[in-house]
Amino acid sequence: MNQTAKSKKFRSKKRAAILGKVGIYAILLLITACMIVPFLWMLSASIKSDREVFQMNPFVWIPEIPKWDNYIKIWTKIPLLKFVENTVFLTIVVTFLQLLTSSFAAYSFAKLEFKHKNALFLAYIATIAMPWQVYMVPQFIMMRQMGLNDKLLAMICLQAFSAFGVFLMKQFYEGIPGELCEAARIDGMSEYKIYAKIMLPLSKPALSTLTIFTFVSTWNDYLGPLIYLKSESKKTIQLGLKMFIGQYSSEYGLIMAGSVLSLIPVIIVFLCLQKYFVEGVASTGLKG
Amino acid sequence: MDEKKAARLQKLETEAAALMGKIRAEDDIEKKKQLIAKRERIQSQANSIKNNRRISREAKRDLVAYSFIAPNFIGFAVFTLIPILFAFVLAFMNWDGSNAPSFAGLSNFARLPQDTFFVAALKNTLIYVVGTVPLTMIASLALAIVLNQKIRAKGFFRTVAFFPYVASLVAITAVWSMIFHPSKGPVNYLLLTVFGVDQKNLPQWFSGGLVLLTLILFSVWKYMGYYMVIYLAGLQGISGELYEAGSLDGANTWQKFLYITWPQLRSTTFFVVVMLTINCFKVYDIAVMLAGGGDGKLSTSATVLVYYIYQNAFNYWDLGYSSAIAMVLFLMVLVITLIQFRYEKKISE
Structure with a gap:
């Protein structure tokens, strides 16, 4: 029972x-x-023709005759290759500079003692909550004064030195025990060597996280290039795609083919680095 | 010269000796540590005078530290700090970017309340923030909790949820404007045929009163994956013992969430809400791409603050006025962030 x-x-x-x-x-x-x-x-x-895109009855995912040539045509309708070149160049340079300078500065903030440390770090922290849109106009005026208007270099200057990167890396380095550095110092390693030989190899999760963020935001940035890059040969893929949509708003198949192409690089980068991603977010204090 | 040095050395040494006495008398370990550090500093100063070194060890240490910071800080100072200061000044100026600027006092700010387009932009931005922040937070928390369970193909679900975040805005807004196309899109087709909505009542997703709702829905869809990852990281920091103890006490799933998960995630939620608020106030490209049509012009029903900053600066070259609007944006972000900090502090006490 x-x-x-x-x-x-x-x-x-x-x-x-x-x-x-x-x-x-x-x-x-x-x-x-x-x-x-x-x-x-x-x-x-x-891979559909413009008429097939909105055909609902019956709706098919793969049309009987797939129009693969959408993927060829898009390269000739707009200078897509040039746009891709510009974007790849910008993204790689910005990501590289961002990783290098942020991790460099973060090491100093996390593991060294020096004068004005708090004041300097406060300067970074105070700007994290400051939307870029608040100072984009004076920034543009300054860059124009420096002769950087309509140059890819302007976009690099704009995106390569962020407070966010320093903050993220610093949080991560603080989680690495200071004894490691102390021991290395006693062994007579210079600070540069400690950074290169001990800290960098340990910071894969944080570097991957920062890479994803920087890569994604640079690749996908729209407003920055819109303000700075005026001539067609300087445009990025986002500007180019938007320009194409504005000009040929009813070429649905082509618009989608261009969109798919613009997604491929970010998705590859994300898939390659994602195994470190949750760990990276967890260990960089991004969770608060 | 030597006498001066000797006198300075003498002074440093007495200071160090006095500190030593204080250290012996001090009971509080924290204070003791501070005193010891101070004494070490003084002693090394004295040492460098004794050894006739030109650069003290501290100065060298500082130089090394600065050399780490410099590459980033110089770029950061030139391209971020100075423009920020410039923006504050510009809000009180009249300037078209080419002729000589003139001081405007508060007149740029005085123009704001009468400007109907600005008022509309402010209102829309606020509605967008108020709609997007809680919805995204709830959606991403729920998704994170589900994905933190023992389930199959976890990695696949996580990756898919993160896709919209990494996907470029131009590409996915193009898709959305097709899917939600008022006359041809599949969503309205379903409403028409399956749900029997009248042809003339079909929602116009990208114009009029509905456009803000579309923007909010789109943002939740695009950004929830990102905040989900942050919540996942937060959830993984909660010790499993808490849940075991809860189970022993007979707590059900909802009680466990209410009394364990939610309080443990407080600082994560705080971070998520602060970041969400800041990011939502920055909204520009979503609005321009979803509601801007071919020429990217926004009407009063869809305009947002950043759009108006851009318009005033780069179309009307009214830089002072544009900076004044930017200051409004900044002040709102600042006030809301401060309130949240206050609240967080009050709760944690």
Whole structure:
């Protein structure tokens, strides 16, 4: 009697657990669908003709005759290759400078003692909450004065030295025990060597996180290039794509093909680095 | 010269001796540590005078530290700090960018309340912030909790949820404007055929009263993956023992969330809300791309503050006025951030 009641209770508990699992998967699948359907739609539309894109009855994901030549045509309709070149150049230089200078400065803030340390760090912190849009106009005037208007160099200066990068790296370095550096100092290592031989190899998660953030934000930046880069040969892929959409607003297939192409690099970078990502966010104090 | 040195040395040494006495008498360890550090500093100063070194060890140490900071700090100072100071000055000037600027006092700010376009931009931005911040927070927290369970293909779900964040805005807004196309898009087609909404009642997603809702929905969709990762990192910092103890006490799932997860995530939530608020006030490209049409011009129903800053600066070359609007943006971000800091402090006490 007692036994059956117990097993009944156990069974109902198990059933509730299974129901819960099913519920969780249902929610997950729904959210995943919301997240991924626009991308699938993009892929599908990129191989359709303009008429097929909006054909609903019947709706097909892959048209009978896929228009793969959308992916060829887009390169000739706009100077896409030039745009890609510019964007790749900018993104790589900015990401490299950002990683190098931020980790360099962060090492000093996290592991060295020196005069005016707090004041200098405060200067960084105070600007984190300051939206770039607040000072983009005076910044543009200054850059124009320096002769940087319509130069890719302006975009590099703009994006390579962020307070965010220093902050992120510093948080991570503070989690590395100071004894490591002390021991190295006693062994007679210089600070530069400690940075290069001990700290950098340990900071893969933080560097990956910062790489994803910098790469994504530089690759996808729109307002910065819009303000600075005026001539067509200087434009980035975002500006170029937007220009194309403005000019040929009903060439849906081509727009989607260009969009797919513009996504590929960021997605590759993200997929390569994502295994460090959650760890990186956790250890850089980004979670607060 | 030598006498001067000797006198200075004497002074430093007495100071060090006095400190030594203080250190012996001090009980508080923290204070003791400070005193010891101070004494060491003085002693090394004295040492460098004794050894006739030109650069003291401190100075050398400072130089090394500065050499680490310099590459970043110089760029940061020139391209961020100075423009920020410049922006504050500019808000009180009249300037078209080429002729000589003149002092305007508060007149730029006095123009703001009468400017209907500015008022609309301010209102829309606030509505957007108020709509987006809580929705994104709740969605990303819920998603993080679900993805923190023991489930299959966790990595796949996480990656997919993060996709919209890394995807370029131009590309995905192009998709959204097709999917939500008022006459041809699949969403309205479904509303028409499956849900039987009248042709003339079909929602115009990108104009009129609905446009802000579309912007909010889009932002939640695009950014929830990012904040989900932050929440995931926060969740992984919560010790499993707390949940075990909760289970022993017979707490159900909801109680565990309410009494363990939510309080433990407080600082994460604080960070998420602060970042979300700052990022939402910056909204510009989403509005221009979803509601701007071919020429990227925003009407009063969809305009936002940053758009108006841009317009005044680069289309009307009214730099002072544009900076005044930027100051309004800055002040709102500042005030809201400060309130949140206050609140966080009050709760943690």
